Amino acid sequence: METKKPIVIKIGGSTLGTHDTTIEDLVNLQKRGLLLVVVHGGGNRLTQWLERHDIPTSFIGGLRVTDERSLEMAAAVLGGLVNTELVAAINSLGGRAIGITGVDGNLIEGKIEDARLGYVGRIVKVNTQALEAILAAGFIPLIAPPCARSSDETANVPYLNINGDEIAGELAAAMSAQSLIFLTDVEGIRDSHGKLLRKLTTHEVRSLLASGVIAGGMIPKAEAAMTALKTTSVVQITDGRVPHALIEAVEGRIAGTVITQPI
Ligand SMILES: Nc1ncnc2c1ncn2[C@@H]1O[C@H](COP(=O)(O)OP(=O)(O)OP(=O)(O)O)[C@@H](O)[C@H]1O
Ligand SMILES: [Mg+2]
Known part of the structure; x- marks a missing residue:
């Protein structure tokens, strides 16, 4: 059995620009022997593809409203294109990665909670066996958002879109991760004046959510941080466009926001 705790990393779609060193950093960290579990988004890419097909995009509380056509597109673009590109990029730099979606091995099971969002799931169950097998075999599992739909839900479509x-x-919580790192397109969580907040407790995050200072795409990150901190000791949010932001975060020299439980 694997006893070392993994680091869970979420790569924001918008950070994957041409100058990004995230792929290089992942390979470097893997070579150091760290266990990495990577989840990716790809919101910008998906929005581009939806536009090309004249499918309108809207968000409620930072979550993408997903009708049947957008769901198909999310599976094609995130589970297909973006996942393939990332795995290929890691492998071409000498890393060892395997791409999966939340559907594989029933990794993530979701249920529709808010009908206004369409085919968007909230997570009800996590089955980490597939991840453990991939990690034990020496690969980085690279996870794309389409997820399985819980079998006790009457379903015409057997999968759902879930925010990365x-x-x-949930994966960080389920695996008692060493840390959870979000690489995004802002320097971290900002206050109402736009100033970076370097250290936050879950209490402070809750009040920033309640006051609406944390908005849009930062909402699911803040909520995920609180989920992870049930078993994970630290959550970091940092700008993935900054060269070597990932290595800096892993080494504890983070430029962005660090969230912990209050002492
Ligand atoms: N208080 C806040 N501090 C910082 N960013 C905030 C805040 N409130 C809202 N945001 C927004 O959250 C965005 C980050 O979330 P977003 O969903 O756009 O990116 P991502 O999750 O990294 O990428 P993807 O959704 O493609 O995986 C920022 O670009 C910013 O506009
Ligand atoms: Mg997002």
């Missing part, structure tokens, strides 16, 4: 942040939070 929520997946990362």
